[in-house]
Amino acid sequence: MDEKQKNGVDGKVRFGFLSTAQIGRKNWRAVFHSGNAIVTAVASRDVDRGRKFIANCQQQAPFETAPAALGSYDELLASKTVDALYIPLPTALRKEWVIRAAEAGKHVVCEKPCALNAADLEEMMAACRRNRVQFMDGVMYMHHPRMGAMRSALNDEAGFGQIRRIMAMFSFRGGGDFFKANIRVHGDMEPAGCLGDLGWYCIRFMLWAMNWQLPREVSGRMISGTEPRGGVAPVPLDFSGELFFDGGVSGGFYNSFLVGMQQWANVSGTKGALRVNDFVQPVNDLEAAFEVNGAVTKVKSGVGGQPDGEAVSQQMYLFRHFSDLVLSGKIDAFWPEIALKTQRVLDACLESAGAGRLVALG
Amino acid sequence: MDEKQKNGVDGKVRFGFLSTAQIGRKNWRAVFHSGNAIVTAVASRDVDRGRKFIANCQQQAPFETAPAALGSYDELLASKTVDALYIPLPTALRKEWVIRAAEAGKHVVCEKPCALNAADLEEMMAACRRNRVQFMDGVMYMHHPRMGAMRSALNDEAGFGQIRRIMAMFSFRGGGDFFKANIRVHGDMEPAGCLGDLGWYCIRFMLWAMNWQLPREVSGRMISGTEPRGGVAPVPLDFSGELFFDGGVSGGFYNSFLVGMQQWANVSGTKGALRVNDFVQPVNDLEAAFEVNGAVTKVKSGVGGQPDGEAVSQQMYLFRHFSDLVLSGKIDAFWPEIALKTQRVLDACLESAGAGRLVALG
Numbered sequence: 001m002d003e004k005q006k007n008g009v010d011g012k013v014r015f016g017f018l019s020t021a022q023i024g025r026k027n028w029r030a031v032f033h034s035g036n037a038i039v040t041a042v043a044s045r046d047v048d049r050g051r052k053f054i055a056n057c058q059q060q061a062p063f064e065t066a067p068a069a070l071g072s073y074d075e076l077l078a079s080k081t082v083d084a085l086y087i088p089l090p091t092a093l094r095k096e097w098v099i100r101a102a103e104a105g106k107h108v109v110c111e112k113p114c115a116l117n118a119a120d121l122e123e124m125m126a127a128c129r130r131n132r133v134q135f136m137d138g139v140m141y142m143h144h145p146r147m148g149a150m151r152s153a154l155n156d157e158a159g160f161g162q163i164r165r166i167m168a169m170f171s172f173r174g175g176g177d178f179f180k181a182n183i184r185v186h187g188d189m190e191p192a193g194c195l196g197d198l199g200w201y202c203i204r205f206m207l208w209a210m211n212w213q214l215p216r217e218v219s220g221r222m223i224s225g226t227e228p229r230g231g232v233a234p235v236p237l238d239f240s241g242e243l244f245f246d247g248g249v250s251g252g253f254y255n256s257f258l259v260g261m262q263q264w265a266n267v268s269g270t271k272g273a274l275r276v277n278d279f280v281q282p283v284n285d286l287e288a289a290f291e292v293n294g295a296v297t298k299v300k301s302g303v304g305g306q307p308d309g310e311a312v313s314q315q316m317y318l319f320r321h322f323s324d325l326v327l328s329g330k331i332d333a334f335w336p337e338i339a340l341k342t343q344r345v346l347d348a349c350l351e352s353a354g355a356g357r358l359v360a361l362g
Numbered sequence: 363m364d365e366k367q368k369n370g371v372d373g374k375v376r377f378g379f380l381s382t383a384q385i386g387r388k389n390w391r392a393v394f395h396s397g398n399a400i401v402t403a404v405a406s407r408d409v410d411r412g413r414k415f416i417a418n419c420q421q422q423a424p425f426e427t428a429p430a431a432l433g434s435y436d437e438l439l440a441s442k443t444v445d446a447l448y449i450p451l452p453t454a455l456r457k458e459w460v461i462r463a464a465e466a467g468k469h470v471v472c473e474k475p476c477a478l479n480a481a482d483l484e485e486m487m488a489a490c491r492r493n494r495v496q497f498m499d500g501v502m503y504m505h506h507p508r509m510g511a512m513r514s515a516l517n518d519e520a521g522f523g524q525i526r527r528i529m530a531m532f533s534f535r536g537g538g539d540f541f542k543a544n545i546r547v548h549g550d551m552e553p554a555g556c557l558g559d560l561g562w563y564c565i566r567f568m569l570w571a572m573n574w575q576l577p578r579e580v581s582g583r584m585i586s587g588t589e590p591r592g593g594v595a596p597v598p599l600d601f602s603g604e605l606f607f608d609g610g611v612s613g614g615f616y617n618s619f620l621v622g623m624q625q626w627a628n629v630s631g632t633k634g635a636l637r638v639n640d641f642v643q644p645v646n647d648l649e650a651a652f653e654v655n656g657a658v659t660k661v662k663s664g665v666g667g668q669p670d671g672e673a674v675s676q677q678m679y680l681f682r683h684f685s686d687l688v689l690s691g692k693i694d695a696f697w698p699e700i701a702l703k704t705q706r707v708l709d710a711c712l713e714s715a716g717a718g719r720l721v722a723l724g
Contacts, residue, residue: 169527
């Protein structure tokens with residue numbers, strides 16, 4: 001595959017979806033609205049499931065040429081009409097498929113948590129570097145224009161001052177057969193449980209607020225977990241962690257599969273405070289809000305309405321930003337770097353929870 | 363002093379203020395509006411300062427008979443026209459004066475933190491029990507009718523479910539010469555610093571939410587502290603703590619003298635969430651608000667406007683409730699008990715911060 005082909009055709013990056021995971025429907029629509037990307041293939045071990053997924057998504061957001069349904073992941077890796085992969089596989093499977101994608105010359109959008117641990121993630125990223133493909137994790141909120149507006153607010157010396165404390169909570173209550181059937185509490189596939197699924201966003205938010213400074217030490221506590229079964233360690237069902245940065249700045253977070261939906265963050269400065277009630281997925285992502293010292297700012301996403309259902313502005317921006325990078329032919333080291341930092345802090349929180357003591361980040 | 367005299371005259375409890383601390387001005391007005399209490403004496407080591415304090419307070423909230431200015435605390439203890447003392451002395455001095463007040467047959471409203479440690483507080487309470495005087499700490503918000511409305515919300519199985527997590531933050535930024543001159547950062551008088559001054563409210567709120575169940579374990583961390591001086595240990599300037607209750611319920615709090623004013627609490631249930639933005643001192647205490655699942659409830663305090671300045675509804679209720687107890691001639695063990703529990707948790711948080719490990723509550 002020549003470089004030109006690998007980096008899109010006719011100003012569009014051609015995406016292949018690796019698996020028909022539910023979250024892919026939303027991201028299909030995001031790609032559809034991106035303006036610089038299309039979906040050209042969907043791979044599933046069950047080709048019929050792939051066909052149904054495509055038919056269903058095409059009803060909502062129809063690409064001119066319907067994507068191909070491929071019967072294996074290998075076929076997708078070999079496809080000549082695919083530049084980039086969207087990989088929402090379970091965490092335990094990501095290492096293999098990200099490395100294989102990179103080796104096949106495909107750029108990668110990878111869901112979070114990116115890996116089982118930072119050592120695995122470093123291998124994945126080394127493969128991406130070697131093969132000159134872009135890596136980005138699936139933290140959508142990073143791409144909403146609200147982030148820029150919040151950054152300006154945090155930079156406002158007069159109104160906010162210096163950051164001293166960050167607090168974040170992200171939770172939802174698993175219903176029905178969640179605790180029996182959902183992948184997110186399966187120790188073999190998702191050993192970090194709610195910390196991986198929800199804590200990744202909280203840790204990322206704190207690192208963002210701190211301009212990517214790593215904490216010096218972290219503590220973590222698994223408050224409750226699944227019953228151990230078949231030699232598999234318990235998976236966190238609710239988890240609290242704390243990050244200690246140089247200079248007396250600290251962050252505390254809490255995640256849970258056991259309490260109702262909450263997704264707020266609070267950043268405290270020497271003079272003011274920033275609060276955002278929906279930092280992960282804005283309730284209205286076409287006009288996302290945050291508060292500084294009680295005054296509300298609303299940030300328009302710049303995308304028109306989403307007549308085909310739930311708004312996907314920030315997802316759309318993720319695919320647009322990613323595709324801009326791919327089309328540019330340059331690799332941006334920032335995105336793998338922040339994914340790795342997030343993973344390292346997450347690993348340290350888990351290690352602390354297991355050891356019952358503070359863990360230093362080297 | 364006979365029991366009748368000790369328990370008020372003409373349906374009013376007669377208060378003596380032990381010191382002219384600034385906070386006394388607010389509580390003077392609270393007593394004034396209580397309907398069942400009056401101030402009859404103010405003691406200061408400097409009798410002129412006492413006279414000025416009285417003259418100033420009388421301008422705002424004039425008692426029919428101006429209180430007497432007494433030139434020593436001993437004189438106040440001996441006064442035959444005083445049933446109860448309000449003691450806002452620095453923490454290190456409270457033990458001596460609460461015990462002496464009890465031995466003089468005076469009921470006691472004591473500012474927080476009540477003591478240097480739980481052992482001291484137990485001695486203070488033993489003295490109160492022996493002398494059959496009522497003890498209550500100065501946590502005003504406990505007396506606002508909002509608390510009852512919030513309790514009903516937490517008890518709502520359908521809307522809130524079971525408590526799993528409590529988070530609270532109380533902070534203000536010390537300005538001017540606060541870090542040099544303010545008593546709250548003097549290690550000899552206020553060794554618990556922001557944990558004593560602000561954390562007391564957060565811990566109390568969590569114990570309240572948990573219906574006075576003690577946590578099984580706590581952790582604490584002094585994030586920054588004063589410089590040690592003259593052999594006096596550093597005083598916490600910002601502090602975070604976490605409480606772990608039986609059954610997987612947990613609480614996290616953060617206090618600081620280094621960030622702008624914040625005073626919020628968040629209680630997460632298996633189904634819903636309660637949020638209060640101003641749990642310590644309602645921004646509008648005549649109509650104090652809280653939110654459950656995003657819907658705002660406002661609780662009228664039932665007191666008329668406060669034409670003489672800042673509203674003091676919850677302070678007024680504190681003195682009214684306390685005076686009701688005194689007038690009843692019965693001692694209510696609840697109030698000393700919750701003060702002691704708060705102190706025990708606070709002590710354990712400090713111990714954990716010093717030792718760098720979890721501390722179990724016996």
